[in-house]
Amino acid sequence: MKKKDLLVSGLALFAMFFGAGNLIFPPYLGLMSGRLWPLALLGFISIEVVMSCLGIYALFYAGDGPEAISNAVGKKAGMLLNSAAIFLTGIFIAAPRTAATTYEMLVKPINSHIPLWAFSIVFFAVVYLLTRRQTSLVDVIGRFLTPILTISILVLIVIGIMSPDGKIHQPLTSQIMPLSIQTGYQAMDIITAAGFSLILGQNFANMGLHTRKERLKAAAGTCFIAGLILAAIYAGLAYIGAALGVPGLKDVSQAALLVAITSQLLGSFGVRLLGLITACACLTTCVGLFGATASYIDELSHGKIKYSKAIILITVINFIICNLGLTRIIKFASPILTVIVPPIIVILLLLLASKFVKAQLIYQGAALGALVGGFLVMLQDSFKLLPIVKEFPLYNYGFGWILFAFIGGLLGLVITKLKPQPVKETA
Incomplete structure (x- = not known):
């Protein structure tokens, strides 16, 4: 180039x-x-x-x-x-x-x-x-x-x-x-x-x-x-x-x-x-x-x-x-982005380590955990429905969902390890 x-x-x-x-x-x-x-x-x-x-x-x-x-x-x-x-x-x-x-x-x-x-x-x-x-x-x-x-x-x-x-x-x-x-x-x-x-x-x-x-x-x-x-x-x-x-x-x-x-x-x-x-x-x-x-x-x-x-x-x-106007666009965008951005961040970061992280269940578990965590954060940030969210680790830094992503990825890893491995046929 x-x-x-x-x-x-x-x-x-x-x-x-x-x-x-x-x-x-x-x-x-x-x-x-x-x-x-x-x-x-x-x-x-x-x-x-x-x-x-x-x-x-x-x-x-x-x-x-x-x-x-x-x-x-x-x-x-x-x-x-x-x-x-x-x-x-x-x-x-x-x-x-x-x-x-x-x-x-x-x-x-x-x-x-x-x-x-x-x-x-x-x-x-x-x-x-x-x-x-x-x-x-x-x-x-x-x-x-x-x-x-x-x-x-x-x-x-x-x-x-x-x-x-x-x-x-x-x-x-x-x-x-x-x-x-x-x-x-x-x-x-x-x-x-x-x-x-x-x-x-x-x-x-x-x-x-x-x-x-x-x-x-x-x-x-x-x-x-x-x-x-x-x-x-x-x-x-x-x-x-x-x-x-x-x-x-x-x-x-x-x-x-x-x-x-x-x-x-x-x-x-x-x-x-x-x-x-x-x-x-x-x-x-x-x-x-x-x-x-x-x-x-x-x-x-x-x-x-x-x-x-x-x-x-x-x-x-x-x-x-x-x-619709700038104010309305920003208003309806905030809760949507709070939910959708976390799983995208998690997947992209895991892809950087794709040479070592190969199991699909790890990606799926981490992304699902981030999605759930982002949804819970959104309920509090946008609608004040879940005050306990404020106690989540790193919530004050904008990453209240990260614990859920970690748990989801860990579960994906455990399930991958526990899955029966195909038996290789011997001659």
Whole structure:
């Protein structure tokens, strides 16, 4: 794989990962952690960057994209998990949320008289035009959209670092690591791993990379580049939040905090620049999600619903859901993601050890345990129905489900060991 192609691939993955949520979380962490912002950054990166990139690599290491998950937990369970992850991100939650977020941070501050439905028509028309050709997807993102996004963010970060008025205050919370890990968990892109691995796999095939060794090397390089850029940008944004965020802003929303900091730095021009950054971040993420979802539908239907038709269908559904508004989308997304994300995390982490973890029952038990644990956590977090959940190990870190995953995997291992082994016939 040529270095230039590897760079384009890495930039494309970075842009697909980097949505509006990735933009607004680090400054908030910087504000809350103050002088200890590097510690908060470390916790956030360990979840948001490391686990997301490892998830992509794990799928290439253990197989080839979503197929690796199906091989691990079984065809039916794998199809359900892959479909849930890809459809939730590409159709029902993440993709329509990108348009709604862009409207809130770009259009509304400039002209509140423009209705959401009018803006969403334009937004999704652009996304459709950029994704209708499957083979050009990575090039469109990596060569054109990503440079605009990256340069815009760097301008904001550099101006923030050079600002002479920044005074880093004392931490506003004593729970810095729990906060940073929980925030990384909320922003985590690991749920997109299956879909984005499809796009990368198709791109590698177009480059003539067909052997496992070639594709694994390309995946490692791509994830390394994407992860490095993400970590660097998160560091700059966290520093801006620590240096320019004032304690009085701790109760405002994360988006409002970033708008306030940007306005402080650059005035009305800065707010418009932030709008451009948000638009680019949301557009690149939406393009990646559309392409991944359409490719998956084509593959899942065995070509009965072609990529070109799937893109049209996805565009229409996204337009409808987007017009529910950002608040409603976030509200119904939270309990769903609390349940579906844990088993995906567990499977991807186990796939990294697939050389040693081979028994399907271990994957199935751990995934089922994580699903049950995530469901119990959701009952408490969203509906306050199960207060005992607060006593679960690591609940305060966003991993209240992990004990159930461990128990489920352990049971799978025990059952595997107890199963009668086939008797080898002797001559």
